[in-house]
Structure formats: C-alpha cells, structure tokens
Amino acid sequence: MKIDDSLLEPTAKMSGSFQDMVSSNVTMLLDADPAIAESNDLYRDFHQAIRDRPAEHEIFGLLDACIQIVSERVQFLQSIVQKAARGQPKFQRILSSLNHLVLEQNTWELIRTLYFDRLQSNLASDSDTEMDVGLSGNFVSDKEIVDDLFKREASTRQNQLVIDWLELCAAQQFASKYEQVEFFSDNAVAWENTLMQLHQKGKVSLNHERPLVTEMDPDAPIRQNKPLADLDKEDEARLLNHVFTHLRAGQLIEAEDLCVKCGQAWRAATLEGWRLYHDPNYNQSDRDEVEGNVCRDVWKDVCWKMSQDVILSVALAESRTRFLITTFGFCRYALLGDGVCVGIFR
Numbered sequence: 001m002k003i004d005d006s007l008l009e010p011t012a013k014m015s016g017s018f019q020d021m022v023s024s025n026v027t028m029l030l031d032a033d034p035a036i037a038e039s040n041d042l043y044r045d046f047h048q049a050i051r052d053r054p055a056e057h058e059i060f061g062l063l064d065a066c067i068q069i070v071s072e073r074v075q076f077l078q079s080i081v082q083k084a085a086r087g088q089p090k091f092q093r094i095l096s097s098l099n100h101l102v103l104e105q106n107t108w109e110l111i112r113t114l115y116f117d118r119l120q121s122n123l124a125s126d127s128d129t130e131m132d133v134g135l136s137g138n139f140v141s142d143k144e145i146v147d148d149l150f151k152r153e154a155s156t157r158q159n160q161l162v163i164d165w166l167e168l169c170a171a172q173q174f175a176s177k178y179e180q181v182e183f184f185s186d187n188a189v190a191w192e193n194t195l196m197q198l199h200q201k202g203k204v205s206l207n208h209e210r211p212l213v214t215e216m217d218p219d220a221p222i223r224q225n226k227p228l229a230d231l232d233k234e235d236e237a238r239l240l241n242h243v244f245t246h247l248r249a250g251q252l253i254e255a256e257d258l259c260v261k262c263g264q265a266w267r268a269a270t271l272e273g274w275r276l277y278h279d280p281n282y283n284q285s286d287r288d289e290v291e292g293n294v295c296r297d298v299w300k301d302v303c304w305k306m307s308q309d310v311i312l313s314v315a316l317a318e319s320r321t322r323f324l325i326t327t328f329g330f331c332r333y334a335l336l337g338d339g340v341c342v343g344i345f346r
C-alpha cells in the first residue's frame with residue numbers, strides 16, 4: 001500500500017547563485033574548507049527562517065524553508081565533490097559533511113510529511129470512517145480492507161509513510177552506486193556457464209575439482225547440495241544484491257524486470273506474491289481483471305520460513321560468494337514477508 005507520492009516529493013529547487021559559485025576555482029574552495037563554512041551558515045539561516053515565520057500557521061512555510069536551505073548546501077557540496085580530486089587533504093571532510101547534510105535534508109522531508117499527515121488526521125475523527133464490513137452483504141477484498149485501514153488508522157498510515165520515505169532515500173542513492181547487471185545477450189539464460197558445462201559433459205574432459213549440479217531448476221543447488229559454476233555464483237550474488245537494493249528503494253517492477261532480463265523469470269514471479277488480492281467482479285456486472293494473490297497468507301508464511309531456515313544457510317554458505325547469495329536471498333524474502341532479517345558481513 002502506497003501513500004500519496006506528492007507528500008514525499010522534495011520541495012527544494014537549486015538556485016542559480018550556487019551554480020555560479022561552483023563554477024569558480026575548486027581548489028580555492030577546498031583551501032577555504034567550504035564544509036565548515038557551509039555548516040556555520042546553516043545555523044544562521046535556520047535561525048533567520050524561524051524569525052521570519054513565527055506564527056503557528058506558517059509551519060509548512062518554515063519546513064519548506066529549512067528543506068530549501070539544506071538542499072542548497074547539499075547541491076553546492078555535491079558539485080565540489082564531483083570536480084575535486086579525491087587525493088586532496090580536505091576531500092574526505094567535505095564528503096563527510098555532504099553525507100550529514102543529505103541526512104539532514106531527508107529528515108526535514110520526513111518531518112514535513114508526518115506533520116502534514118497528523119494535521120489532516122486531527123481534522124477528522126477515526127470513528128467517523130469505520131468500515132461496515134460484512135453488514136452490507138458485499139464481498140470485501142483484502143485490498144479494500146487494507147485501503148480502509150490506512151484511511152482510518154493514523155499510526156498504520158504514518159508507519160507506511162516512514163517506509164515510503166526510507167524507500168525514497170534508498171532510491172536517490174541507487175542510481176549512482178550500483179552498476180548495471182543485465183547480460184549483454186539479447187536472450188539471457190540463467191546460470192549459462194553451468195548449463196554449458198552440462199551440455200559438454202561426456203564430450204570434453206573438464207577436470208572439475210567438485211561435481212556441479214546436474215539439473216537446472218531453481219531448487220537444484222539446495223536439493224542436490226551441489227554448487228553452480230563459479231562464474232554463475234558471482235553473477236547470482238550480483239543479481240540478488242541488485243534485486244534486494246531495488247526492493248529497498250520500493251522499485252518492485254524494476255527488480256522483476258531485472259530478473260527477467262537475467263533469465264530468471266521464475267524469480268520475478270515469486271516477487272509478485274506480496275500483492276493484495278482484489279476481485280471487483282463480486283460487486284459489479286462488468287468484468288474487470290482480478291489482481292493480487294489470493295493465497296498471500298501462505299506466500300508470506302513461506303517467505304518467513306525461508307528467511308529463518310538455518311539448514312539452508314549452512315548448506316549454501318560454503319564460500320563468501322555463496323554467503324552473499326544466501327544473505328541477499330533471505331533478506332529479500334524476509335523483507336517481502338514483513339519480517340526482519342539482519343546480515344552481518346565481516
């Protein structure tokens with residue numbers, strides 16, 4: 001369930017003054033330590049924003065001003081970091097200040113979103129919007145029940161707003177930190193190196209140190225307790241890393257598309273199980289498409305059990321690469337199953 005995306009859209013725009021400043025000599029800016037200068041100016045500008053908007057009804061104007069103030073500093077330091085040489089002495093200090101300012105900006109965005117929702121909640125009583133489930137004799141789907149819950153349950157709705165905010169923060173970092181993992185082939189095949197070696201079995205002496213899986217279904221490595229080809233294990237680890245990161249960013253469609261492009265349509269199908277079931281045809285004469293998973297409760301239970309399966313983790317954690325595959329796979333299903341999974345990397 002998603003809340004109105006407009007509540008989470010950044011409100012700040014880059015001003016021309018900072019673009020002009022960035023075009024100046026970057027070395028001079030580094031020598032002057034702009035990280036400290038920008039931080040000092042930040043407190044002064046916050047104080048001025050509060051003085052300019054003292055009235056209670058100006059709270060959203062104040063929050064927008066705070067977001068704008070931090071956003072300008074973020075974009076200014078980002079421009080310096082992009083142009084500066086990483087070997088310069090003050091580079092790491094500027095990068096650290098930039099990271100703190102990004103967190104500051106995101107926090108102001110969250111405060112504004114939650115404050116707006118709580119203000120709206122105070123305008124209507126929860127008891128006035130209770131759903132008369134079952135009394136009308138109409139079928140009520142899972143999706144309709146959850147939609148009504150978000151309308152009348154402020155705490156649940158605000159929890160979802162926090163989740164949406166976390167996904168937005170992750171999405172903003174995703175594009176710059178992760179390279180593409182799609183195969184170069186137009187018709188990608190999952191575990192293509194393993195498949196090739198199985199086709200060559202008996203024709204060429206491969207002299208493997210250990211036997212590989214002899215079947216290519218998704219459960220074969222666990223069922224046979226045999227590994228994939230080394231290159232396939234690396235590809236699998238990178239794929240699951242990206243899929244999990246897409247899910248953290250709320251990009252389910254992108255995660256599914258990536259699985260299909262990498263020849264794992266079955267994995268994309270497993271990600272679809274989280275959708276709430278809704279059949280509009282019970283309450284109307286026109287036929288519409290049914291959406292969601294009617295067995296979502298079973299799907300969630302399986303996801304949670306997979307994330308807690310110690311036997312799987314021991315069987316698959318034979319190497320660091322395999323450990324990454326296991327961890328990201330379990331985190332993915334725990335995340336989709338509304339559970340909590342913590343991976344510790346050493």
